[in-house]
Amino acid sequence: AQSVTQLGSHVSVSEGALVLLRCNYSSSVPPYLFWYVQYPNQGLQLLLKYTSAATLVKGINGFEAEFKKSETSFHLTKPSAHMSDAAEYFCAVSKAAGNKLTFGGGTRVLVKP
C-alpha cells in the first residue's frame, strides 16, 4: 500500500523567505509524485509532477521539487515566498498515470509581511 507523510500541518514564512514543504512517501513500485495547491474557496490545482524523467521538477509559480529515491522524499521549495503563496499544499502519490491518488495530510502555508 502507498502512503504519504507531510511534515508540519502548518508552516509560517516571511515574505521573501524560502518556502520548504516536506513530503515522504512509501510505494512498492516506482511512483508518480505530485504537489497540488488549494487556494481559498477553489479546487486543487496541480503545481508539479514527477513521472520518472528528471529528478528536479519545475512547476508553476516558481515552485520546484526534487525526487530523492534514497530518501523516499519529494520536498517542495520556492526561493522567495510571496503573499499570494498562502494556501494549503498537498503531496500525493500514484502507481501510474490515471491511477488513484494517495494524498498526504496537507500543509497550510501562512506568509507574513
Next chain:
Amino acid sequence: EAGVTQFPSHSVIEKGQTVTLRCDPISGHDNLYWYRRVMGKEIKFLLHFVKESKQDESGMPNNRFLAERTGGTYSTLKVQPAELEDSGVYFCASSPTGKGEKLFFGSGTQLSVL
C-alpha cells in the same frame, strides 16, 4: 473552457436524511474521480469512472454511498441515509483519456451532517 463544477457548494442536512452531490466534469474528459476529505484528515479516494463505467470503487466507505455517471457525462454521489461521520468536503476531479496524471479538481461540496 469551463472547469469542473460541483453542486451544491455547501449542504447541511440532518442525520438520516438523503443528500445528492453533483459533479460536471470538463467536457470531453472520460475520467471522473470522487475524493473526500474528512476534517483534519487526508483527502481520500472514493471511486473512479471511465465514461459511464466504474473503474475502481475500492474507496467507497459502505453501501450508503451510491455513485452514478449515466451517459458518461455528469456524475452524482448519493448518501442515503447520511450519518454524522459522512461530514466533510467531497471533491470531484476529471482528466482526459491518455493524460490521467493531471487531474482537474472542482472546488468541492462541503457536507455537514447534524
